[in-house]
Amino acid sequence: MSERLSYREALRQAHREALARDPRVFLMGEDVGRYGGSYAVSLGLLEEFGPERIRDAPLSELGFVGAGVGAALGGLRPIIEIMTVNFSLLALDQIVNTAAALRHMSGGQFHVPLVVRMATGAGRQLAAQHSHSLEGWYAHVPGLRVLAPATVSDARGMLWPALENPDPVVIFEHAQLYNLEEAAPASPVAIDICRAAIRRAGRDVTLIAYGGLMPRTLSAAERLAQEGIEAEVIDLRVLRPLDEATLIESVRRTHRAVIVDEGWRSGSLSAEVSARIMEQAFFDLDAPVQRVCTAEVPIPYAKHLEDAALPQAETIMAAVRSLFGDRPA
Amino acid sequence: MIEFRLPSLGADMDQGTLLEWRVRPGDAVKKGDVLAVVDTTKSALDIECWHAGKVHDLLTRPGQTVLVGTLMARLLEPGEDAAKIPPPPAEPAAPATRPPLAAIPAAGAPASGIPAPPGPPHAHRAVSPVARRRATELGIALDTVTGSGPHGTVTLKDVEQASSRQALPRDRSADMRRTIAAAMSRSKREVPHYYLTEQVPLGAAVAWLRHANEGRPVTERVLMAALYVRAVACAVVRHPTMNGFFLEGAFQPSPSVHIGMAISLRGGGLIAPAIHAVEQKSLTDTMRALSDLVARTRAGRLRREELTDPTITLTNLGDDSVDAAYGIIYAPQVALVGFGKVTERPWVVSGQVVPMASVTVTLAADHRVSDGHSGARFVAAIADRLQHPEEL
Amino acid sequence: MDDRELRNTVLELLVRIAPEVDPATLDTKAALREEVDLDSMDFLNFLVSLHERLHVDIPESAYEQLRSLDDIVGYLRSHLPGA
Numbered sequence: 001m002s003e004r005l006s007y008r009e010a011l012r013q014a015h016r017e018a019l020a021r022d023p024r025v026f027l028m029g030e031d032v033g034r035y036g037g038s039y040a041v042s043l044g045l046l047e048e049f050g051p052e053r054i055r056d057a058p059l060s061e062l063g064f065v066g067a068g069v070g071a072a073l074g075g076l077r078p079i080i081e082i083m084t085v086n087f088s089l090l091a092l093d094q095i096v097n098t099a100a101a102l103r104h105m106s107g108g109q110f111h112v113p114l115v116v117r118m119a120t121g122a123g124r125q126l127a128a129q130h131s132h133s134l135e136g137w138y139a140h141v142p143g144l145r146v147l148a149p150a151t152v153s154d155a156r157g158m159l160w161p162a163l164e165n166p167d168p169v170v171i172f173e174h175a176q177l178y179n180l181e182e183a184a185p186a187s188p189v190a191i192d193i194c195r196a197a198i199r200r201a202g203r204d205v206t207l208i209a210y211g212g213l214m215p216r217t218l219s220a221a222e223r224l225a226q227e228g229i230e231a232e233v234i235d236l237r238v239l240r241p242l243d244e245a246t247l248i249e250s251v252r253r254t255h256r257a258v259i260v261d262e263g264w265r266s267g268s269l270s271a272e273v274s275a276r277i278m279e280q281a282f283f284d285l286d287a288p289v290q291r292v293c294t295a296e297v298p299i300p301y302a303k304h305l306e307d308a309a310l311p312q313a314e315t316i317m318a319a320v321r322s323l324f325g326d327r328p329a
Numbered sequence: 330m331i332e333f334r335l336p337s338l339g340a341d342m343d344q345g346t347l348l349e350w351r352v353r354p355g356d357a358v359k360k361g362d363v364l365a366v367v368d369t370t371k372s373a374l375d376i377e378c379w380h381a382g383k384v385h386d387l388l389t390r391p392g393q394t395v396l397v398g399t400l401m402a403r404l405l406e407p408g409e410d411a412a413k414i415p416p417p418p419a420e421p422a423a424p425a426t427r428p429p430l431a432a433i434p435a436a437g438a439p440a441s442g443i444p445a446p447p448g449p450p451h452a453h454r455a456v457s458p459v460a461r462r463r464a465t466e467l468g469i470a471l472d473t474v475t476g477s478g479p480h481g482t483v484t485l486k487d488v489e490q491a492s493s494r495q496a497l498p499r500d501r502s503a504d505m506r507r508t509i510a511a512a513m514s515r516s517k518r519e520v521p522h523y524y525l526t527e528q529v530p531l532g533a534a535v536a537w538l539r540h541a542n543e544g545r546p547v548t549e550r551v552l553m554a555a556l557y558v559r560a561v562a563c564a565v566v567r568h569p570t571m572n573g574f575f576l577e578g579a580f581q582p583s584p585s586v587h588i589g590m591a592i593s594l595r596g597g598g599l600i601a602p603a604i605h606a607v608e609q610k611s612l613t614d615t616m617r618a619l620s621d622l623v624a625r626t627r628a629g630r631l632r633r634e635e636l637t638d639p640t641i642t643l644t645n646l647g648d649d650s651v652d653a654a655y656g657i658i659y660a661p662q663v664a665l666v667g668f669g670k671v672t673e674r675p676w677v678v679s680g681q682v683v684p685m686a687s688v689t690v691t692l693a694a695d696h697r698v699s700d701g702h703s704g705a706r707f708v709a710a711i712a713d714r715l716q717h718p719e720e721l
Numbered sequence: 722m723d724d725r726e727l728r729n730t731v732l733e734l735l736v737r738i739a740p741e742v743d744p745a746t747l748d749t750k751a752a753l754r755e756e757v758d759l760d761s762m763d764f765l766n767f768l769v770s771l772h773e774r775l776h777v778d779i780p781e782s783a784y785e786q787l788r789s790l791d792d793i794v795g796y797l798r799s800h801l802p803g804a
Contacts, residue, residue, distance in 0.1 A: 547778050
């Protein structure tokens with residue numbers, strides 16, 4: 001039996017199940033308690049689980065992420081919510097220099113079973129400082145596992161395996177996805193946090209995307225099908241470590257790849273995926289790997305400029321068409 | 330100085346069209362290296378060099394049609410001084426009889442009839458990595474392919490379309506019919522054929538094959554045709570009057586058994602290229618060689634010696650639902666073994682009538698070289714081999 | 722892989738063996754080997770390419786069931802890994 005659930009509700013359910021299942025789990029972050037979460041993910045949880053398990057933090061990312069690291073080292077299973085990736089820059093030292101590095105630096109004596117959740121992405125006119133997509137930066141760091149659930153199922157299912165993971169996991173929730181509604185199974189389904197997923201099978205080109213751009217990419221694929229181009233769409237799901245096997249197997253079949261990434265192209269996750277495709281499937285490529293990324297500007301405030309800067313279904317389709325040359329579309 | 334002249338490409342071939350050079354002046358070549366690709370009515374053939382040396386000059390241009398024996402290139406022997414080589418002789422007149430066949434493949438004209446502009450012969454062209462790889466696999470010369478990708482890039486689809494076009498261009502098909510007609514007529518006229526037939530029980534072979542294939546993945550499966558090839562090769566070893574050439578009034582037996590396989594081409598036409606030295610091959614190797622040969626024949630990519638070397642030919646019409654095949658010998662060979670379809674027939678075994686899978690084997694042989702008695706013993710030897718498939 | 726995708730893949734590989742076939746006019750219920758003139762070598766090569774692409778190894782004992790293109794697609798569908 002399945003029900004229709006929003007991405008937000010799925011996350012909430014996942015939290016409730018985790019909190020009920022394991023007394024070591026607790027949630028801490030700005031406005032997660034009394035306010036119910038800045039994106040309403042934790043609405044009602046304080047009433048249900050009490051202030052020891054749902055903890056409001058002061059406005060100090062470095063401080064409360066550090067406390068989360070300490071709690072994890074001490075044997076708890078914290079979920080630290082940073083309101084958005086934009087503010088996580090203030091906590092980078094704790095995430096990169098402590099959480100990610102301690103296992104290696106301690107020769108395995110310590111490990112940090114921390115889960116950090118953050119909202120990410122642009123599209124709501126929040127302008128340059130509040131619209132970043134820095135998933136690529138986190139995916140660059142050894143010691144971190146980085147997840148980007150793009151479906152309601154993944155939102156529901158990725159939290160528990162992340163908590164079970166003995167090392168730090170960073171989960172990115174694109175702000176545009178919170179209202180996404182899909183049918184999801186009523187009871188919890190274990191979801192892996194290792195593999196990419198093929199969301200649409202195709203034969204002419206492989207479209208690779210993650211997070212908030214998945215709906216747009218799928219829409220582009222449907223529209224391209226009407227032009228006779230059958231696109232295979234892969235949802236990365238796990239940004240570090242990348243599921244190369246799925247990507248390469250697909251490109252070997254379709255011979256063309258377009259990567260869609262809300263980050264800026266320079267030094268981005270799309271650049272990494274492109275390099276791996278070139279390294280491992282060069283002799284299977286019929287055209288250069290294309291990337292559709294955000295324009296290289298700080299994200300604009302004005303709506304028409306913001307829309308022009310971000311990847312859209314039309315720009316994705318144009319990138320795909322450019323791979324086919326004079327062949328009638 | 331080593332002269333490289335267009336070699337004879339098989340019976341009834343007296344000219345060929347150069348498609349491309351595989352070497353440039355200055356290249357060092359070893360014995361066996363492919364120097365050029367030459368087009369004939371039947372196929373594009375790789376022509377090898379049988380000397381070691383260094384390429385001095387290339388005298389024939391791609392697209393040019395020349396007679397067998399024409400001087401196409403010159404090579405320096407090891408240690409020879411290039412300065413001592415005289416200028417090339419004047420070009421012989423191109424044969425006036427047939428229009429150059431190269432016009433079609435070199436221009437890369439699509440089947441729709443709209444000619445695509447041919448690319449300049451050695452200009453750099455963008456070819457995608459997978460297209461380049463596929464062109465090598467299929468034996469397509471890239472400068473005959475028009476690119477439809479962005480900026481004229483040659484893509485995988487372009488190469489595959491070129492391959493299916495090259496496999497059966499209309500003119501090649503008509504020319505091939507004429508060549509086959511001439512060869513078959515001459516053979517029928519000049520070779521005194523006699524025919525023998527025998528029904529050979531295949532119960533053991535069919536059972537053995539089914540069992541052997543059960544354990545093998547699809548890529549290693551063996552077809553009955555491979556058993557036929559090995560059975561004929563093993564039988565021939567004891568019957569040398571079936572294996573060789575009748576030339577200039579005398580029979581020249583061949584020390585090795587190169588079985589010509591009659592392979593029909595999609596869209597019409599027949600070629601019988603050789604699997605070499607079958608007497609030394611295992612059944613698995615024979616099957617692989619057969620599979621490879623059929624693939625390359627259909628792609629129009631055979632080697633010269635595959636067309637000139639068969640010492641006896643086998644025609645298997647088992648998939649065509651006829652009982653028996655009475656063929657015409659491919660002169661100057663002296664025998665042709667035919668196989669019909671495998672079907673169940675009533676058979677007497679130990680006084681009981683049982684259904685038995687069996688095939689009709691026919692022998693067409695040259696009466697100048699063998700007679701009915703030796704022919705019959707040869708057929709019996711083939712039949713005997715097929716009763717012991719595990720030894721093939 | 723959905724049914725349309727599977728069918729298209731099978732047709733694509735068939736056309737590689739028999740380039741003159743037009744998938745649009747092919748009678749998918751007719752006996753394939755007669756319809757398209759595939760001899761035993763062609764058929765074997767077709768099965769090899771299906772194996773390479775779809776990872777389904779079709780044993781000889783199944784050949785009887787594979788008369789038409791529809792039969793083949795049906796067999797593959799029920800034997801695809803993960804099906």
